[in-house]
Amino acid sequence: MSASFSHINQRGDAHMVDVSEKQSTLREARAESIVLMNAETFNLIIEGKHHKGDVFATARIAGIQAAKRTWDLIPLCHPLLLSKIEVNIEPIFENHSIRIESICRLTGQTGVEMEALVAASVAALTIYDMCKANQKDMIINQVRLLNKIGGKSGEYNAITQ
Template sequence: MPEKSTTLTHLNSSGEAHMVDVSGKAETSRTARARGSVRMKLETLEMILSGNAKKGDVLATARIAGIMAAKRTHELIPLCHPLGLTKITVDISENRDLPGLDVEVLTKVTGQTGVEMEALTAASITCLTIYDMAKAADKAMEITDIRLIEKTGGKSGDYLAAEEKSAS
């Protein structure tokens, strides 16, 4: 496993923020998976799943918003590199135990830097869009547990969240 650096890479020698130069890095295949959830009343979940939300198709709109967010991460998060993403999937599934919706995003690129921020941004915006489209019915919804689940590729190696390791 590669040794972890304790140096903050987004600061120059004077402590000023700058975008990291990745031009010397090899292009490798990189992926990231992120998750998040939206907890809501059971009635709100049923309204969304039945397609009866006043604002329209919540799931389709949230999925598109997540994809768009991944593609625009570099415009939203300072110092992120613009990436030519080769794959973005946004999966939304019902979770009766919450009750609510679980979101999982997969991003992929062949490039010189990772796609974790793109996956996390997409998961966040997908959850926010679900909230926005259903807030008239349930202002008490909660967006929870946005986190990186897995990353592959790059110099720092692979990462798999502890919850995923125990599930396999």
Template sequence: MDKQFSHIDHRGSANMVDVTEKHISQRLAQAEAFIYMSAETLTMIEQGNHHKGDVFAVARIAGIQAAKKTPELIPLCHPLMLTKIAVDFELQPQLGRVRITSLCKLAGQTGVEMEALTAASVAALTLFDMCKAVDPTMTISGLRVLEKQGGKTGHWQHPEGA
């Protein structure tokens, strides 16, 4: 299969893709990331004893803001009118981590995968920032798109599942 890089023009220069002729469709993307931390830090968060307060509330707002600012951070992304952004957290103490999931939706001419990825990654970075004083050994990993819907390619899910 011969796939062309759509962000490169005929001269090899960076180029924002022209989506003018694309049909508007309902688009959705979900992404996830993980932040690994000590059992003590997980317990502190779970019990609401973190000295910085509700770290999930702050990280959720950061992730939502980040999704909206994606085209300011990633040069060739289109500014989008997102209609839904959600960022959620799942404590997984048995695995020593927090699972961060994001969802972005809109009716538009281009996908929202980058916005979902940006939301999940900035939420993870915010958790790191808020917890680094008590647990500097935290690790962020596993950033990936779980699912996308809409557009020419239709529905896609990560082959390893959610």
């Protein structure tokens, strides 16, 4: 099965996809990222004793801001008027990790998967940045799309794939 690339025109040049003919529908995407760290760094964050302040609040704001600027960070992404951006952060005590889940939503002509992925990624990078003085070998992994609804391609759910 041969796939065509929508961001490549007939001459082979990169271009932004024209979505003007697409129907406006409700579109939502959820993404996640995980930050693995040692117990000492984890406890500093959880106990609110980190010298840079509230790590989760800063990461949450960074993720929200990043989602709004995805078009500026990722070439050929459309600027979107997002109606919802949510960044949830939860500590996983069993393995000293932080799980970040982002949700982006709009009613529009193009999807919000990249915005959700950028939000989860930048929130994780912000945690790393705030904690790197304590630990440089933290690992950011499992950046992935969890699910999405809306648009021509319909619904996607990572758990059922």
